[in-house]
Amino acid sequence: MDSNFGAQLPSMKTLPPGPRSLELASRLQDVESRNVTWLSEDFPVFWDLAFGSNVSDVDGNVYVDLTSAFGVAFAGHSHPSIRIAMDEQAKCLVHGMGDIHPSLSKVKLMEALATLAPWKETRTVLASSGTEAIEIALKTAQLHTGKAGVIAFKGAYHGLTLGSLSVTDRKDFRNPFVDRLLETTKFVSFPSSDDEVARVLTEIGSILTESETSGIPIGAIVIEPIQGRGGVRIPPEGFLQDLKALSKATGVLLIFDEIFTGLGRSGVVFESEVAGVIPDLICLGKALGGGLPLSACLGSRSVMEAWPENQGEAIHTSTFLGHPLSCATALSFLNILKSEGLVLGSVKKGQYLLASLRASLGSSCHIHEVRGRGLLVGIELRTETGEPWKGQGARVARQALRKGLIVLPAGRYGEVVQLSPAATITEKQIDFAVACLSDIILGRDL
Numbered sequence: 001m002d003s004n005f006g007a008q009l010p011s012m013k014t015l016p017p018g019p020r021s022l023e024l025a026s027r028l029q030d031v032e033s034r035n036v037t038w039l040s041e042d043f044p045v046f047w048d049l050a051f052g053s054n055v056s057d058v059d060g061n062v063y064v065d066l067t068s069a070f071g072v073a074f075a076g077h078s079h080p081s082i083r084i085a086m087d088e089q090a091k092c093l094v095h096g097m098g099d100i101h102p103s104l105s106k107v108k109l110m111e112a113l114a115t116l117a118p119w120k121e122t123r124t125v126l127a128s129s130g131t132e133a134i135e136i137a138l139k140t141a142q143l144h145t146g147k148a149g150v151i152a153f154k155g156a157y158h159g160l161t162l163g164s165l166s167v168t169d170r171k172d173f174r175n176p177f178v179d180r181l182l183e184t185t186k187f188v189s190f191p192s193s194d195d196e197v198a199r200v201l202t203e204i205g206s207i208l209t210e211s212e213t214s215g216i217p218i219g220a221i222v223i224e225p226i227q228g229r230g231g232v233r234i235p236p237e238g239f240l241q242d243l244k245a246l247s248k249a250t251g252v253l254l255i256f257d258e259i260f261t262g263l264g265r266s267g268v269v270f271e272s273e274v275a276g277v278i279p280d281l282i283c284l285g286k287a288l289g290g291g292l293p294l295s296a297c298l299g300s301r302s303v304m305e306a307w308p309e310n311q312g313e314a315i316h317t318s319t320f321l322g323h324p325l326s327c328a329t330a331l332s333f334l335n336i337l338k339s340e341g342l343v344l345g346s347v348k349k350g351q352y353l354l355a356s357l358r359a360s361l362g363s364s365c366h367i368h369e370v371r372g373r374g375l376l377v378g379i380e381l382r383t384e385t386g387e388p389w390k391g392q393g394a395r396v397a398r399q400a401l402r403k404g405l406i407v408l409p410a411g412r413y414g415e416v417v418q419l420s421p422a423a424t425i426t427e428k429q430i431d432f433a434v435a436c437l438s439d440i441i442l443g444r445d446l
């Protein structure tokens with residue numbers, strides 16, 4: 001392996017997927033449920049090694065990863081300090097009994113989270129995946145308000161377990177299970193202009209009033225401060241403040257799903273720093289575990305005290321809650337966030353990435369918008385007639401893979417190319433990514 005692996009540019013030995021990837025795809029097809037991994041002639045490649053912003057596959061091809069694997073590897077893949085923390089913890093305690101006989105690393109992690117959180121006194125429930133953190137937030141809101149109804153936003157992605165799926169707005173995920181989804185969610189538009197803000201706030205106000213007299217009373221509003229899978233959609237300035245004011249006036253809890261945006265991805269530790277609003281609950285996941293599965297629902301002590309005191313049995317828990325190894329890697333990640341200035345890095349590199357993309361893509365009729373904050377960036381693609389270019393994000397991702405670049409599609413119609421690189425990505429790697437995406441999108445390479 002190149003000594004510069006982590007900060008290097010792509011090096012392709014085969015046209016991906018190479019023979020070993022194809023062989024593994026064929027074996028996988030024989031054992032995995034068919035709904036899980038998309039397998040085709042030109043997709044996927046099987047990962048073998050990952051460090052920094054490089055990934056190599058089983059055929060020895062080296063890629064630049066502009067996804068940090070779903071936004072998880074914000075400090076870069078396999079950060080040396082996280083690996084040390086993992087080794088140290090693994091020597092003594094890998095798994096414990098989270099809510100029965102907890103570990104030191106669980107206590108330390110929750111203390112660290114409390115120092116970052118926007119409330120004076122913070123209480124946290126840990127879990128393993130983002131979707132579980134959302135479940136906890138929804139349960140908390142119901143306990144606190146006594147109301148089961150929720151307002152969520154069109155285009156939202158909060159996870160796929162039944163509670164979180166009920167607030168996720170994607171037909172392909174919902175339709176097969178629609179009979180089991182709670183009829184407690186009202187979806188409203190995610191605003192993209194000031195005009196829309198006024199309309200959406202009025203609509204929310206009406207739903208809140210109507211739900212008190214008919215239907216299921218609303219106890220929570222759940223929002224991604226920037227929609228991630230929905231296509232990197234940023235609401236107009238001031239919207240989150242207005243939403244907070246409305247939720248406060250009506251006694252409804254405001255839940256920020258910061259599973260993607262949180263801990264530096266969007267250029268701040270928590271979105272509440274930008275918006276100047278403090279939500280009632282914050283959900284974290286993805287980057288939190290430093291590469292291991294870990295999520296959390298955080299709230300102020302007063303909100304979280306809606307949960308009854310444990311009388312010998314936790315009424316919400318799970319086998320891996322407070323997993324010692326994940327808590328140790330999370331602690332290490334939070335230390336790196338501070339010691340390596342990753343939040344500022346996200347701001348600066350995000351600005352560089354956005355500016356380079358805008359300059360390079362120019363004003364092509366296929367570019368509707370290049371937008372983002374921090375290192376969460378989206379390129380929205382349009383057809384020549386100005387319609388969302390359905391499925392084009394995935395086509396760009398497949399083309400990019402052949403050139404050694406890993407990106408993901410996003411958006412309701414798959415019309416967005418989503419970029420969420422590590423905060424440790426180099427300028428050279430960004431320059432390569434911008435040139436590669438521009439060639440593909442501007443058709444210089446098709």
Ligand SMILES: Cc1ncc(COP(=O)(O)O)c(C=O)c1O
Nearest residue numbers: 129130131157158159228259260
């Ligand atoms: C904003 C947001 N919320 C929730 C989730 C669900 O997290 P997980 O896939 O870990 O369950 C995701 C995953 O992409 C997400 O982006």
